[in-house]
Amino acid sequence: MKIEWIEDFLALTEAGTFSQAAEWRHVTQPAFSRRIRQLEDWLGVELIDRHSPRLTLLPHAQAYEASLRDWLAHLYALRGRIRADAAHGPRAILTTQHTLTVSYLPRLLRHFRQHAPQARLQVRSSDRSDCIRDFQRGDADLLLCSELQGSPLLVDCAEVHRVQLGTExxxxxxxxxxxxxxxxxxxxxxxxxxxxxxxxxxxxxxxxxxxxxxxxxxxxxxxxxxxxxxxxxxxxxxxxxxxxxxxxxxxxxxxxxxxxxxxxxxxxxxMLVVACYRQSGNGASAADQLWKLINARPPTV
Incomplete structure (x- = not known):
């Protein structure tokens, strides 16, 4: 299976005709039609109703069009991450709840960019419970979250380090x-x-x-x-x-x-507390750089 076959199929659904889709894909119409047929042969099913006077997707093709589009987008995103990691080293992943993404995180990111511009970082914004779960599973290097004052998270985990960044x-x-x-x-x-x-x-x-x-x-x-x-x-x-x-x-x-x-x-x-957590010995060197900045003089909450 070739990725271009998926791209051809998605171009066809957008163009509405074989001739227009072939033009978009810079191939002749016979060549484009052969590639659509090759995709159908690989899948083992037909995607196009060839008895219809106008372009019509069969029901199963309509049902999975969005999934194919999402799969292709994820594949290209994965390729981009692999290339970037190979060229610059792995990124640190910081997970934080939606509210802090809007309020405090922009100041923290500007601080990171100013003092460690070479450190690569990916932010994942989720519900607070999802952030905590991802951090505990090791899917994130840093956790930025709000707590009720006097009730810190993960106090029983010796391998987890915590820095209080301020109160609000x-x-x-x-x-x-x-x-x-x-x-x-x-x-x-x-x-x-x-x-x-x-x-x-x-x-x-x-x-x-x-x-x-x-x-x-x-x-x-x-x-x-x-x-x-x-x-x-x-x-x-x-x-x-x-x-x-x-x-x-x-x-x-x-x-x-x-x-x-x-x-x-x-x-x-x-009163709430904004705190950042880091698991010892876990993650990329970029996470170590950012953790040092968080322990030094981070922007106030």
Whole structure:
């Protein structure tokens, strides 16, 4: 099987005709048709309904077109990584949760680029639980994550090293009116719409008691949305659809610009810690370089 046969088939599905696809692939139409037939012979099935007056994929070809496209993309990406690793050495892999990817990670990456521009790094952004799992399985060299203050991760693992990079407040906020004041009057309102985290998520567990419990004791709380997607919660709060807690690093510019108002004095919020983890004797030399920078003077959270 030749990769060009897969590329021919995908070009055919996009072009809609054999003649146009052959032109795109810079071959004659008879040669292009032979390559499609060679792919079908290798697969052992026909892909094209040749009895139809217009180009029609058979049902199984339609069902697997996206999978073939994904396979080809992964193959080319793998080729690129192999070539880069052969030329420059293996990369360090850092895994981090989505919220930190938006808030703290850009500062950390600029720090890396400034002080170790030759160190190659790949970032994987995932849900917090997936990041921890990938790190523990050895699929990542570095783990950057948020923790509840006083409750560090992986404390029982002697081969795992931890650096605390700073703390940030989880702040209850809501949108502001045209005067820059909170749109919800906590003194006089009894009904409060809540944009909340899923109970099974990290931040959902952190807030469940006493913060959400106290809120439910003093107000008639209406749950508007429940999600683990922190960036989505920010957008809903900015739209004025409720109140909710967000990490300060994510909304610092919104608070300064008056787009969001802090309700911290009234509702309170837990303190989070941003920490980085590294497994000893694991990974590429690039990971060692970056770990030294993290232990030296990293940017503040």
């Amino acid at each position: 407040q989880l702040v209850p906020v809501c949108a502001t009116d045209r005067f820059g004041q909170p749109i919800f009057d906590l003194e006089n309102q009894t009904r409060l719409p809540l944009i909340s985290y899923e109970p099974s998520s990290f931040l959902g567990g952190v807030l469940s008691s006493p913060y959400l419990l106290d809120l439910q004791r003093h107000y008639d709380v209406e749950l508007v949305c429940e999600t683990a997607f922190t960036i989505g919660i920010r957008e809903l709060l900015m739209a004025g659809l409720g109140i909710g807690w967000l990490p300060h690093g994510l909304i610092e510019s919104d608070l300064e610009a008056g787009k969001l108002a802090s309700l911290l004095e009234r509702l309170g919020g837990p």
